[in-house]
Amino acid sequence: MKRWLLPAAVIAGLIGAWQIAASSGVLADLLNLESFLVPSPAEIAEALWQSRSLLAENTWVTLREMLLGLACAVIAGLAFAVALHLSENLRLAFYPLIVASQTVPIIVIAPILVVWFGYGIGPKLAIVALLCFFPIALNTYDGLRSVDPEATKMMRSLDASRAQILWRVDAPSSLPYFFSGTRIAVAFAAIAAVFGEWAGSDSGLGHLMLQDNAQLETARLFAAVLVLSVMAIGLVGLVALAERRVVTWR
Amino acid sequence: MRQDTNMPTTEASDFAAVATSPAGESGAGAAVSIHGLAHSYSELRTIERLDLDVPAHGVLGLVGPSGCGKSTLLELIAGLQDPSQGEIVVGGGVEASSRLAHCAFMPQRDLLLPWLSAIDNAALALRNRGVRRDEARRQAGRLFERFGLAGFERSTPAELSGGMRQRVAFLRTLIAGKPVLALDEPFASLDAITRAEMQQWLAGALAAEPRTVVLVTHDIEEALYLCDSVAVLSARPARIVEQLSAPAPRAANRDDAVTDPAFVSVRERAMQVLRGNAR
Numbered sequence: 001m002k003r004w005l006l007p008a009a010v011i012a013g014l015i016g017a018w019q020i021a022a023s024s025g026v027l028a029d030l031l032n033l034e035s036f037l038v039p040s041p042a043e044i045a046e047a048l049w050q051s052r053s054l055l056a057e058n059t060w061v062t063l064r065e066m067l068l069g070l071a072c073a074v075i076a077g078l079a080f081a082v083a084l085h086l087s088e089n090l091r092l093a094f095y096p097l098i099v100a101s102q103t104v105p106i107i108v109i110a111p112i113l114v115v116w117f118g119y120g121i122g123p124k125l126a127i128v129a130l131l132c133f134f135p136i137a138l139n140t141y142d143g144l145r146s147v148d149p150e151a152t153k154m155m156r157s158l159d160a161s162r163a164q165i166l167w168r169v170d171a172p173s174s175l176p177y178f179f180s181g182t183r184i185a186v187a188f189a190a191i192a193a194v195f196g197e198w199a200g201s202d203s204g205l206g207h208l209m210l211q212d213n214a215q216l217e218t219a220r221l222f223a224a225v226l227v228l229s230v231m232a233i234g235l236v237g238l239v240a241l242a243e244r245r246v247v248t249w250r
Numbered sequence: 251m252r253q254d255t256n257m258p259t260t261e262a263s264d265f266a267a268v269a270t271s272p273a274g275e276s277g278a279g280a281a282v283s284i285h286g287l288a289h290s291y292s293e294l295r296t297i298e299r300l301d302l303d304v305p306a307h308g309v310l311g312l313v314g315p316s317g318c319g320k321s322t323l324l325e326l327i328a329g330l331q332d333p334s335q336g337e338i339v340v341g342g343g344v345e346a347s348s349r350l351a352h353c354a355f356m357p358q359r360d361l362l363l364p365w366l367s368a369i370d371n372a373a374l375a376l377r378n379r380g381v382r383r384d385e386a387r388r389q390a391g392r393l394f395e396r397f398g399l400a401g402f403e404r405s406t407p408a409e410l411s412g413g414m415r416q417r418v419a420f421l422r423t424l425i426a427g428k429p430v431l432a433l434d435e436p437f438a439s440l441d442a443i444t445r446a447e448m449q450q451w452l453a454g455a456l457a458a459e460p461r462t463v464v465l466v467t468h469d470i471e472e473a474l475y476l477c478d479s480v481a482v483l484s485a486r487p488a489r490i491v492e493q494l495s496a497p498a499p500r501a502a503n504r505d506d507a508v509t510d511p512a513f514v515s516v517r518e519r520a521m522q523v524l525r526g527n528a529r
Binding site (some may be wrong): 085148153155157158159160161169172248 | 275298354356359378408422432
């Protein structure tokens, strides 16, 4: 009970303070802005309700980019982790490259991808998949690497083939690592999708944010940010739920 | 290596079906013999000039100071490693793959897989050979009843006590159906009372299902109670300092056996040999 009540009280307090500061004009004065540029929570809620169909349409676009991109990242990340785990040559060849490439800000190549692949869903998927690939691949690989070598010996002595060891020991051992990588990836996915849309698009929450920004629709801009955040939090929650259902032995 | 489903079942012995070795050899002919074995990890010599013979259905204990290479010796016998020099014959086979086929290895920690139930852990070797899950459970289930684990089939490893976990781990090794068992300090993690109980349990299990066993332990009493003979190893690089015969291997009553004057005197002798070299 306390676990829910305390953070809820903090959030309610912050929203309340924001409401008072914004509606009284104190916040706008403080920031030296026109008051319509500093919407109160009530105004954001109103924008949310009035533009609900517009927001829903664009949310669906962004959600689809996130989910499809994540799916690509999960498939590629798992395949990569397993390949590196099974082949020492692949591991030697690719592991340093992967770790190094993690430091490359992939988001900045979004405009290049738009130039190459156009305004469709392609570049967004590529950005989401690229950004989500690394936490999934690296975490899963670390999980596979952390398998107890004694357990592998035990399985070999019980006539297990390499594939059986992978399926019966390595895969379950590394599941918690895979899930923590996926949780990070899901949080990345929202950011990646919005950046992909900013680089060039005609729909999606990121596209809507750019429009609202240009048209000084500040309340709706905040509403779009809110929807995006709730969507990302919801997805992280779904992954956590899936983890609890699958990894029952922890 | 994999065998297909439906291993032969005979009604005479519940265990006969399970005990069929993958290579199909009879367990009675199996023995371990080691000639001129030497082993090293790069510069580090772990084993030196070692000769050993274990007759079929004999139980050999290996004791020695910690880090002397007894676990390495066990892995070499089990076919998990290849020796740098010398020859290890297990069940007639010299190659590592052949030793692996004739010897089941039980690691120090129970290493039960936490995502499998007790019975699925015990049946791992059958599943690896392609036996269907329900058939594997049925075969393992019979052993659970015979060896005091009835009712714990569906428990997860976390729900079992330390002694129970070791029993499941031992059944897992037994169900592999191989003529030779390589046990690496199987009871080291247990408290003294549970360990004594488990030693008596293992003695009973080996009486019911005779196998050729190589047992590594740091507990001289355990070795002299469970084994027919005990090889005392030197500090690294390991060689055999002395081989002692146990006065009454696997006696029905452990407490009586270990307090018998003959037992006590062999144990003292073993301690002297160990001290002389462990210094």
